[in-house]
Amino acid sequence: MNNFVLHGNIIYSKNADELNIIENGYAVCQDGISAGIYSVLPGEYAEYEMIDCGNKLIIPGFTDLHVHAPQYAFRSVGMDCELLEWLELHAFPEESKFFDVNYAKKSYSMFVDDMKTGFTTRACIFGTMHTDASIVLMDLLEKSGLKTMVGKVNMNRNSPEYLCEKSAEESLKETERFVHLAAQFKNTKPILTPRFIPSCTDEVMYGLAEIMNKYDLPVQSHLSENPSEIAWVKELCPWSSSYGNAYDTYGLMNSKTIMAHCVHMTEEEMDIMKNKGVFAAHCPESNINIASGISPASRMLHEGIKIGLGSDVSGGTTLSIPRAMILAAQCSKIYWRYIDQKYKPLTLENIFYMATIGGGEFFGKVGSFDEGYEFDALVLDDSTIKTTIDFKLRDRLERTIYLGNKHNIIAKYVAGNKIF
């Protein structure tokens, strides 16, 4: 049995707008599940291993709802491009290398090592169109101890010849082969991953919806990221009333779906997201790096659309979810200043919620220390972030988010298992 107690300063979300802050408290893990947070440890847990974290911070792990593993090697290169140019010049050429499983192993090892040692405990990850390379990625992730979902990408049109599936049949057949191969893993699960509508014919989309229903699988894709992309989808799907409506028509919008970006959203798209319980993966760094725009994240959060954060490497340059949190707050301030003052900028409480429960919910009861949640935790030592001031715990959390890096993480747990 995986039973233990972390003793230290515990911070987690009460709700999207408030934090629970327990100074010098006890977080109890019972067989990988939280048995609650206590100021005084109940006698029934007295026999559990007690791990003294001293004055350090104990928080839930972070979820990365959107990241492209094969793009990790060229992160931060090509930042002067817009989306479609960036795909052509950088993303597609690099992804084409993953037909070679040896290259995949080399590149994915680097990605998994960095994710393992960072703030992320859960992630939903794009591979490439290559089934075997995607299984290599899952194998590495399985061993990391992180809990993840991985998608073999579908793309059978409007893609360079060197990175395009030959037919809808092949695309769907490879998807099923991927799903069967992925069954060997425990920590990492398959997720259906049509790249985005411009890359997938209707036949692939409808076929994926069938596979989704047949195997009860989740889905991830991109929605309304960039104006040129949106205009293109309008041309490709003249029968749809919006980009989001097209996905919905294919049957792919439901409570086990993640749509990344959601930047230029119509009211209809907002309604679909809300009514179908679709998760938005807010990727602020990517959205500003490739000049897409700013997502109405504060509105989505406060109007009941499920929303978490994505690093979107390598539209984003780093796997750091703290960086995504900071940029989410910063972008929301610009949104408030220039676009719409109806929704207040995102607060520290908001971005913390999005990084923990907001994205974690896609994995079930994840992202909180409330009783019954899977026990994902980070123990943070902020003593290296120099100051002359004796800060309160909320301020220490804010400083660690803004100024910390992976070297401030001294222990990491996923579902009660110690990763390091």
Added chain:
Amino acid sequence: MNNFVLHGNIIYSKNADELNIIENGYAVCQDGISAGIYSVLPGEYAEYEMIDCGNKLIIPGFTDLHVHAPQYAFRSVGMDCELLEWLELHAFPEESKFFDVNYAKKSYSMFVDDMKTGFTTRACIFGTMHTDASIVLMDLLEKSGLKTMVGKVNMNRNSPEYLCEKSAEESLKETERFVHLAAQFKNTKPILTPRFIPSCTDEVMYGLAEIMNKYDLPVQSHLSENPSEIAWVKELCPWSSSYGNAYDTYGLMNSKTIMAHCVHMTEEEMDIMKNKGVFAAHCPESNINIASGISPASRMLHEGIKIGLGSDVSGGTTLSIPRAMILAAQCSKIYWRYIDQKYKPLTLENIFYMATIGGGEFFGKVGSFDEGYEFDALVLDDSTIKTTIDFKLRDRLERTIYLGNKHNIIAKYVAGNKIF
């Protein structure tokens, strides 16, 4: 004589839009001044000490045109505030502690240590209103070897009682005392520093212009950062046609003046900046953290307004000028997307120019390796930024800006002196 040669991959700005990239070249330092860049080392320098930097990158040092040293201790705390609330809750209470020179020494030591080990070779720095503490800061900076300018702050109105000079006379008298005390230093020089118009009476402003002329001193202040602040200046200076016009009327706008922020600029203000040769300190992180807005930096750069970058700690959270460069590019993309598509987003070349020559010019011939420039250099080891790709030098520079940190700096020179 301080004569040596750095041998490695040299990158510096040709102009605001282009880089000089010399693979495996030679950068010659002759008595602290660049004697030029060579692909083959001329015989006349054969006797100079040769420092082999291998495959590393050699670039000019970065200038931080705007930073508040006393705010360093609380950087990244209070990020949910706007400017005026943030000043009241965070900046003013912390700055009031600097009446105590012992506290000043403790806090400023931390600031100077971190600036010394970072990317910054030159900086224009705000102290507090306290003359003696500001001299403590200069003493620490003098010993660091960095080249800096430091201002004792003037503030004699609209400030909390615990942080407000008692009269214009006292403010001006202390300023002259500061200027005299500062004469002892070689690497660090005094700069006149009215906090901003709301904090300074007309008498102080006109008096500072006299001191400026008497001692031939530079000036730094804040301009048009936040809409509430601008409205307040309009009330305080009903005789002025704009915030910038008010500074100009006081006689403080000239080619030795830095105005920080320049976010919400009128056409008249743009004209004053351009015609008087005033430097803009673009502080993108601060501008988004405290929800001020986005400066028209690309327009200023391309219309011939002098412009460099500022960390603006602690409206900004970090002394990292690379972070300011990244955010300058990111903000310019949002500006282009939502505010004005007339000016293209800032490129890597643009932000590199702003960080080197753009700000360096305030210190004279600084920020380039062209012959005659002071020899400020950083040697960067990017081999720790993992990848599987063999990148060209421009891409390696981009990666190091986006992903590097101070640990990637393996040597730093200011005017030919080795800092580490």
